[in-house]
Amino acid sequence: MDHKxxxxxxxxxxxxxxxxxxxxxxxxxxxxxxSFTYTPVLMGGASIDACGVPLxxxxxxxxxxxxxxxxxxxxxxxxxxxWYQLPPDRRPEAGLLKLRKAxxxxxxxxxxxxxxxxxxxxxxxxxxxxxxxxxxxxRELTGGLYFGARETKEENGVLKAVDTLTYDENEIRRxxxxxxxxxxxxxxxxxxxxxxxxxxxxxxxxxxxxxxxKDYPEVELEHMLVDNCAxxxxxxxAQFDVILTENMFGDILSDEASMVTGSIGMLSSASLNxxxxxxxxxxxxxxxxxxxQGIANPIATILSAAMMLRYSFDLDKEADAVETAVExxxxxxxxxxxxxxxxxxxxxxxxxxxxxxxxxx
Ligand code: IPM
Ligand code: MG
Numbered sequence: 001m002d003h004k005x006x007x008x009x010x011x012x013x014x015x016x017x018x019x020x021x022x023x024x025x026x027x028x029x030x031x032x033x034x035s036f037t038y039t040p041v042l043m044g045g046a047s048i049d050a051c052g053v054p055l056x057x058x059x060x061x062x063x064x065x066x067x068x069x070x071x072x073x074x075x076x077x078x079x080x081x082x083w084y085q086l087p088p089d090r091r092p093e094a095g096l097l098k099l100r101k102a103x104x105x106x107x108x109x110x111x112x113x114x115x116x117x118x119x120x121x122x123x124x125x126x127x128x129x130x131x132x133x134x135x136x137x138x139r140e141l142t143g144g145l146y147f148g149a150r151e152t153k154e155e156n157g158v159l160k161a162v163d164t165l166t167y168d169e170n171e172i173r174r175x176x177x178x179x180x181x182x183x184x185x186x187x188x189x190x191x192x193x194x195x196x197x198x199x200x201x202x203x204x205x206x207x208x209x210x211x212x213x214k215d216y217p218e219v220e221l222e223h224m225l226v227d228n229c230a231x232x233x234x235x236x237x238a239q240f241d242v243i244l245t246e247n248m249f250g251d252i253l254s255d256e257a258s259m260v261t262g263s264i265g266m267l268s269s270a271s272l273n274x275x276x277x278x279x280x281x282x283x284x285x286x287x288x289x290x291x292x293q294g295i296a297n298p299i300a301t302i303l304s305a306a307m308m309l310r311y312s313f314d315l316d317k318e319a320d321a322v323e324t325a326v327e328x329x330x331x332x333x334x335x336x337x338x339x340x341x342x343x344x345x346x347x348x349x350x351x352x353x354x355x356x357x358x359x360x361x
Pocket of ligand 2: 251252255
């Protein structure tokens with residue numbers, strides 16, 4: 001079967017890592033008899049340079065015609081790149097937010113787990129790591145502070161800025177349902193994270209999540225305040241199975257969770273709507289400091305492509321094959337610089353992609 005994939009290479013290391021993910025997908029196509037058609041789409045700084053805006057309406061249309069979107073990363077160095085001299089709604093990140101909203105990608109799934117082979121890279125102490133940890137962050141992606149009304153104005157000679165955190169019960173319900181659904185396929189525990197001791201939006205969040213929980217009697221639900229969650233993630237990460245949270249908290253906690261695994265270059269993510277459609281991208285950013293050097297770790301993007309096979313195309317066997325190939329290559333001791341430890345073989349971006357493609361069986 002032919003699957004149409006819109007490909008957003010983006011900025012920084014984006015083009016390098018996406019090339020490797022497509023290489024692996026091509027190998028999957030060859031071994032399993034599928035065909036993947038790629039349509040390039042400009043977004044972020046690349047689109048600003050070519051079209052003057054971070055995402056054109058035509059580009060949005062192209063993604064809508066596809067079955068799924070594979071993305072690298074967008075954005076540049078915020079201190080030095082001319083993109084950040086532009087008004088906020090013309091900067092690279094605005095393209096990504098526009099796309100999330102246009103495609104209604106409200107459910108952002110970000111797995112964070114400790115690879116057995118990469119325990120050395122984990123910054124936590126051995127006694128905290130214990131038997132390892134494996135969690136998924138289910139982040140609401142099209143509401144909250146990111147999309148509420150905002151403005152900066154001057155009042156009586158004083159500059160004033162306001163951002164608005166809004167959620168309605170339907171937005172909370174649909175992401176909560178996703179969180180519980182995924183918990184049912186895992187260890188059946190949901191930690192709903194909020195700031196209900198201060199925020200109204202969090203009190204509504206808690207109420208709706210409790211309501212949704214009634215439909216999932218097998219799932220254990222706990223509530224946790226976001227500040228405590230930030231602490232618990234470094235104190236005892238193994239306690240978490242599914243973390244369910246709103247947009248901004250999820251942005252922050254997912255970076256923290258990926259850092260405690262010690263291998264942010266390994267973690268994939270999926271942004272889903274209520275159909276099979278999804279946008280798949282690594283959890284890490286565009287790493288402009290190492291762009292073009294051929295040293296970026298392509299594994300997070302390759303694993304994001306595996307999520308695409310599983311969630312958008314229902315190709316579970318093929319997704320397993322990609323994940324197994326990654327594990328085998330790691331087990332054989334190959335590492336990019338970010339996850340390198342003594343005694344391993346250091347390889348660059350292209351070689352890592354070649355090795356993983358070779359291991360697709
Ligand atoms: C992420 C990123 C984005 C976000 C930025 C690039 C707008 O940090 O996907 O986590 O804040 O959502
Ligand atoms: Mg982020």
